[in-house]
Amino acid sequence: MSNHPANTLTLVADIGGTNTRVALADGVTLLPETIRKYSNAKFPGLETVLRQYIEDEGGVDCKGACVAVAGPVRDGVGTMTNLDWTIDRDTLRRATQAEHLSILNDLQAQGHALGFIDEADITTVISAPEASPHAVRLVIGVGTGFNAAPVFQTEKGRFVAPSESGHANLPIRNEQELALCKFVETAHGFPAVEDVLSGRGLERVYLFLGTQAGDPHEKSAAEIMASVENGSDPQATEAARLFVKILGTVVGNLSLVQLPFGGVYLAGGVARHMAPYLERFNFVDAFRDKGRFAGFMKNFSVSVIEDDYAALTGCASHLHNLYT
Known part of the structure; x- marks a missing residue:
């Protein structure tokens, strides 16, 4: 017998390149005790991940399911950028038997x-004048990959536009950045933002x-950040500084495109690890x-x-707003 009431909760999942996090939500409230992480490998x-999760939760009967995909979503089909999985509504329906279904890009979910x-889970890097509740906001993900999504609060609800900003060209401001672009281009054929502003990107900057x-x-990115913290490797510090x-330049560019008077929000593991060093390495100057x-x-x-x-939480909020 299930540990949860039938046809009441929603299943939400965040599918990354390495792991998938799955949980249950009651309306917009995530149930922390139900969060589980699975290695995609x-x-x-x-489908097999979600079936395993439902079994692990005692065969829960969900009324809805929403997943966030680290890759583009078009016409209800999500394609992973760094994983050979394709996710569609039929996959969700077979795995969960849920009535209400939705597939989002991971930055849309953020x-x-x-x-x-x-x-308490939001750290301010740059302050600005208070804005209207309907002002545009911008979420930027820096982790395994890089992406951005503008957030619009409309009279009919919230709309979060998808994008693939991480695959735009790297900006070039000086000779060092030009040399970095050429270094990336030699290895990958195209110098994209994600090739530098990601975990693997930090490793490339260090090697460059x-x-x-x-x-x-x-x-590795983890070793680089550990070296920055303990000051044991000047090259690691210089790599973080250039990163x-x-x-700052890219976030500033995206801000001029979207005009997020409601604020810019950096998300993702790399962003969190870099947060203590943004002031030290002059993020504000580069941004402005x-x-x-x-x-x-x-x-x-x-x-x-x-x-x-x-x-x-974003998946839960989105599904709740769609079907209530």
Whole structure:
């Protein structure tokens, strides 16, 4: 017998490149005790992950299911960028038997979470004047990949527009950044934002700096950040500094495109690990370095979302708003 009431709760999932997080929600409220994490490498596809979760939760009968996909979603079909899975409504229906179904891009889910995240889990990096409740907000994900999604609060509810911003060209401001673009291009054929502003991107920046110095060697992103913390490797510190500078430039560019007077919110594991160093490595200067629009950039606040389960909350909020 199930541990949960039938046809009452919704199943929500955040599908990353490495792991899938699954939980149950009651309306817009995530049930923390139901959160489980599964290694994608152990499963052939999402359907088997969700079936395993439902079994682990005692055969729960869900009234709805919403999943967030780390990749583009078109016409209700999600394609993973860093995983060979395709997710559609039939897959969700077979796995969950739920009546109400939805598939979101993972940044869309983060956008739907705004307003439902505990204030203690939001760290302010740049303050700005208070804005209207209907002002546009912008969520930017920096983790395994990079992406952004504007959040619009309309009279008919919240609309979070999808994008694939991480696959736009890297900006170039100086000779070092041009050399970095050429370094990335040689290895990957195209210098995209995600090739630098991601976990793997930080590793590429580190290798690039070593190559320039005539001592090319690799470190994982975790090792680089540990070296920054303990000060044991000047190259790691320089890699983080260059990463933060380019991040500031890109976040500033996206802010000028979307005009998020309601604030910019950085999400994702890399963003959280970089948060303590944004001030030290002059994120603010890079963010506002827009010539005669430098003063205008003071209209935009920037914060970091520290809640690792925000996408799950966003899925719950989205499904609740759709069907109530």
